[in-house]
Amino acid sequence: MVPEMTEELRANKLKTDEMLINMGPQHPATHGVLRLILKLDGELVKHCEPVVGHLHRAQEWQGQNRTWFQYQALIDRVDYLSGMFTSWALARAAEKIDDVKVPLRAEYMRVIVAEMNRLTSHLLWLGTFGIDLGAMMGLPFYPFREREELLDLLEAIAGQRMMFNYIRIGGVQNEAPPGWFARLFKFTGSFPDRIDEYEAILSNNPIFLKRTKAVGILPRKLAIDYGVTGPTLRASGVALDLRKVKPYSVYDRLDFAVPVCNRDGDTYDRYMCRIIEMHESNKIIRQCIEQIPGGTADVLREKRKACSACGKANCPHCGGDLAIMVKKQNAGLRVKAGEGFAAVESPRGVLGCYIISTGSDTAYRIKWRNPSFSNLAVLPELLLDHQIADIMAIFGSIDVILPDVDR
Amino acid sequence: MLGMVGRAAEGFYQVCRGLWTVFKHSGRPPTTKEFPDVMPELPGAFRGRLALAVNPETGEHLCISCRQCERVCPDKCIDITAHKSPQTGKLELIDFKIDHGLCMFCGLCTEVCPTSCIINTSDFEMSEYSRGALIYDLKRLTLSQEESAYYFAKKDLPPPKPKAKPAPKPEAAGDAGESLAQQPSDVSQQPGPKAEE
Ligand code: SF4
Ligand code: SF4
Numbered sequence: 201m202v203p204e205m206t207e208e209l210r211a212n213k214l215k216t217d218e219m220l221i222n223m224g225p226q227h228p229a230t231h232g233v234l235r236l237i238l239k240l241d242g243e244l245v246k247h248c249e250p251v252v253g254h255l256h257r258a259q260e261w262q263g264q265n266r267t268w269f270q271y272q273a274l275i276d277r278v279d280y281l282s283g284m285f286t287s288w289a290l291a292r293a294a295e296k297i298d299d300v301k302v303p304l305r306a307e308y309m310r311v312i313v314a315e316m317n318r319l320t321s322h323l324l325w326l327g328t329f330g331i332d333l334g335a336m337m338g339l340p341f342y343p344f345r346e347r348e349e350l351l352d353l354l355e356a357i358a359g360q361r362m363m364f365n366y367i368r369i370g371g372v373q374n375e376a377p378p379g380w381f382a383r384l385f386k387f388t389g390s391f392p393d394r395i396d397e398y399e400a401i402l403s404n405n406p407i408f409l410k411r412t413k414a415v416g417i418l419p420r421k422l423a424i425d426y427g428v429t430g431p432t433l434r435a436s437g438v439a440l441d442l443r444k445v446k447p448y449s450v451y452d453r454l455d456f457a458v459p460v461c462n463r464d465g466d467t468y469d470r471y472m473c474r475i476i477e478m479h480e481s482n483k484i485i486r487q488c489i490e491q492i493p494g495g496t497a498d499v500l501r502e503k504r505k506a507c508s509a510c511g512k513a514n515c516p517h518c519g520g521d522l523a524i525m526v527k528k529q530n531a532g533l534r535v536k537a538g539e540g541f542a543a544v545e546s547p548r549g550v551l552g553c554y555i556i557s558t559g560s561d562t563a564y565r566i567k568w569r570n571p572s573f574s575n576l577a578v579l580p581e582l583l584l585d586h587q588i589a590d591i592m593a594i595f596g597s598i599d600v601i602l603p604d605v606d607r
Numbered sequence: 608m609l610g611m612v613g614r615a616a617e618g619f620y621q622v623c624r625g626l627w628t629v630f631k632h633s634g635r636p637p638t639t640k641e642f643p644d645v646m647p648e649l650p651g652a653f654r655g656r657l658a659l660a661v662n663p664e665t666g667e668h669l670c671i672s673c674r675q676c677e678r679v680c681p682d683k684c685i686d687i688t689a690h691k692s693p694q695t696g697k698l699e700l701i702d703f704k705i706d707h708g709l710c711m712f713c714g715l716c717t718e719v720c721p722t723s724c725i726i727n728t729s730d731f732e733m734s735e736y737s738r739g740a741l742i743y744d745l746k747r748l749t750l751s752q753e754e755s756a757y758y759f760a761k762k763d764l765p766p767p768k769p770k771a772k773p774a775p776k777p778e779a780a781g782d783a784g785e786s787l788a789q790q791p792s793d794v795s796q797q798p799g800p801k802a803e804e
Contacts, residue, residue, distance in 0.1 A: 273713035326735050345638045356650035359727070365713055379651060401625040406618035481616035531679040 212222040218246060223334035223591070225254050231328065232602025234576075236591070243587045252573075255606040265557075266552075267296070268369065269462075269533045271563070276363045278568065279604035281324060282308075284317040285546035286568075287367035289553035292448065292542035294369040294535045298510035298559055306371035306522035308451045309493040312384070313357065313366060314544075315488075316350050322474050322481075323545040325599050326398060329471065333411050347461055349387055356380055369533065371525030381489055381496035388486045395478055403475075411507040412468040416582045416594035418462045426578040429571045430549025431473040432598045434458065435465030437579040442545040454487050456480045467597040474599070494522040534561050548572050548599055572604035650790045651761040654714045654727040657705050659748045661765050663756035668749065669724035669767055670699040676725050678718035684709035685716060703748060707733060708741040730756075 211215040219240045225233040233254040239247035259278050263271045275290055276283030288310060295302060302310075323343040331340045337445055351361045357376050358366035366373050402408050418428070423436040441458040443451040459476035461469040481486065494500045537559035543552040549571030575598045582594050625670075640647060661668050672689035688702040716725050735741050740780070750758070759766060 206641075266681055269679065269715065273681060273711070273715055342632075348638070355653060359654040359714055360712065363712070374652065377652065380664065397628050400628045404621040404720040405625050406621060529718075531675065533714075 244489045245583045259607040267561040267581045273365045281321045284314045293540045293553045296540035297538040303523040306524045329596045332592040334397040354490040376497040380506045415467045427574040435461045470597040489498045572600045611787045647736040652711045657728040660755040666752045667720045675719045703745040
C-alpha cells in the first residue's frame with residue numbers, strides 16, 4: 201500500500217538537492233547593493249551569507265586625508281537617509297576633545313533637525329517596507345507626502361534635501377529662515393493623523409499580519425549577542441535607547457517614551473516599534489519648539505534688531521545660550537590633540553564615532569561604528585528556515601542602509 | 608466555526624477600512640508637483656549651481672582673487688588664474704573655472720569667500736551633453752547685476768562695499784563711477800578668446 205503523502209513524509213522522503221542561489225547585488229529590494237548567497241532546500245533558506253563591500257567608499261580613510269572642515273561636508277554621505285546623525289556623532293566626538301560647551305539654542309536646533317531626519321528616514325522605510333511585502337500600488341508613495349514636506353523644511357534650513365552639512369563642530373550652521381518654525385509646528389499638528397492613516401491601511405490588514413506575524417523572530421539573547429541596536433533591538437525587548445539610557449544633548453529635558461516590546465520580536469513588532477517612534481519624534485519636535493531658548497527664529501530676529509545683532513556673549517538676544525555656534529568656523533578648523541568617542545541614537549541604532557586628533561587640521565584616525573553593519577550581521581540567523589518570499593519582509597524590517605554598512 | 612466566520616468578518620472589515628483610507632485620497636488635490644511645468648520654489652539657502660556675483664549697484668566684479676575658495680574645495684574643482692596687474696600692482700582675475708562635474712555642492716567655498724562673491728544659485732537644471740561643457744569659465748559664471756541683486760536679497764547677504772580704489776589712473780579720479788562700471792566688462796571679456804584657444 202502506498203502511504204499517504206503527508207507533509208512530514210514529503211519532507212523526509214523527498215529530499216531534494218540544495219541549491220545555491222545568488223541574490224543581488226543588483227536586486228531592487230536589497231536597498232542598495234547587497235549580495236546574499238543563499239543555500240535553498242526547495243523554497244526554504246538553509247544557509248545565507250551576506251556579502252558586503254560593494255559600496256565601500258573609504259569614508260574613514262577620507263577623513264584622515266581631508267581637513268576637518270572639508271570632512272564635515274562629506275559624512276552626510278555615510279548614511280544618506282540620516283545625514284544629521286553622522287554629522288552629530290562627529291561633532292560630539294570633536295567637541296569632547298575640544299571640551300567646548302555647545303550653546304543651548306544650538307542643542308535644541310540639533311534635536312529638532314535630527315528628529316525631523318529620523319521621521320524622514322522612518323517614513324522612507326515605511327514606504328519601501330510596503331514594496332518589500334508586495335504592496336506595490338499606492339502605499340509606497342503615501343509616506344513620501346510627509347517626507348517631502350519635511351525635506352522641504354530641511355532644505356530651507358540646511359541648503360540641501362539630504363546632504364545637509366548642517367550640524368557642525370561647535371553648533372549648527374545657520375539660523376532658521378523666516379516662517380520656518382511656524383511651518384514645522386503646523387506640520388507636527390497634522391502628522392499624527394497621517395500616521396494613523398498608514399496604520400489604518402497596514403496594521404490590521406489580514407494579509408499584512410500573515411506576512412509579518414511570527415516571521416523572522418529575533419530572540420532577545422541573540423539580538424544582544426550580535427550587537428543589534430536601534431528599533432530592531434527594542435522590538436526584541438531590550439530597552440536600549442541612548443536618548444534615554446545615556447541622555448545627551450537636551451534629551452533629558454524632554455518628555456518622550458521609548459517603545460519597547462516585551463517579547464521576542466518578530467517582523468510585526470519591529471514595524472510597530474518604528475510607527476510608535478514616529479509619534480514620539482513628533483512629540484519631541486513640538487516640545488523643542490516650545491522650549492527653545494530665545495523663541496522661534498522670527499521672534500529672535502525681531503529682538504536682535506534692538507541690539508543690531510551685536511553677537512556679544514553677554515547680550516540678552518545674541519550670545520551665550522542663544523548663539524547657534526560657539527565660534528564661526530573657518531577653513532583652518534582644528535581639533536585639539538586627543539581622542540574621543542561619541543555615540544548618538546540614529547534611526548537605525550547606536551551610531552558611534554571615534555576620532556584621534558594630533559591637533560593638526562586633519563584627523564589622525566577616524567572610526568565609525570555603524571548600526572546597519574551589526575544589524576545586518578544577524579540576518580543569516582533570522583532567515584534560517586524561512587521561505588524565499590519572506591527574505592525581503594525580514595530584511596526590510598531590520599532597516600539596513602547599505603552605504604552605512606560599507607561606508 | 609463561529610470563530611472562523613468572525614475572523615473572516617474582521618479581516619474583511621479591516622481590508623475595507625484600509626481601502627476606504629486609500630479611496631479618500633482620490634478626492635484630495637494631488638501632492639505631486641509636475642516639475643517642468645511647475646517650478647519648485649527654492650529657499651535662499653539652497654545650494655545649486657555656483658556663480659560669481661557682481662556688486663548689484665556698481666556692477667564691479669566682487670572677486671579679489673584671494674583663492675580661499677580654491678584652497679578649501681574638497682574636490683579641487685575650482686581653478687583660478689590671476690596675476691599681479693603691472694599698472695596697479697594688485698591681483699587681477701584672469702580666469703575662474705569651476706568643474707561642475709566634480710563639484711559636490713557642499714557650499715564650503717561660499718562660506719569662506721570674504722566678499723560673498725561666489726554663491727550658490729537656485730539653478731539646478733544643468734544637464735549637458737559632454738563633461739567638458741560642465742566646466743564653466745569666468746564668463747559663464749559671472750552673474751548680471753540684476754541676478755546678483757536678486758540673490759543678495761534672497762540669501763540675505765550684507766551688501767558689498769565698493770572696492771576702495773587707490774585711483775591708479777589720473778582720469779579715474781574725475782569719473783570714478785564710470786571706471787568702476789567699465790572694469791568688470793573688461794575682465795569678463797578677457798578670458799573669452801582664451802577659453803576657446
Ligand atoms: S561647492 Fe564644494 S565642491 Fe563645489 S566648488 Fe564649492 S567647495 Fe568645491
Ligand atoms: S574666495 Fe571669493 S574672493 Fe576669494 S578667490 Fe574665491 S570667489 Fe574670489
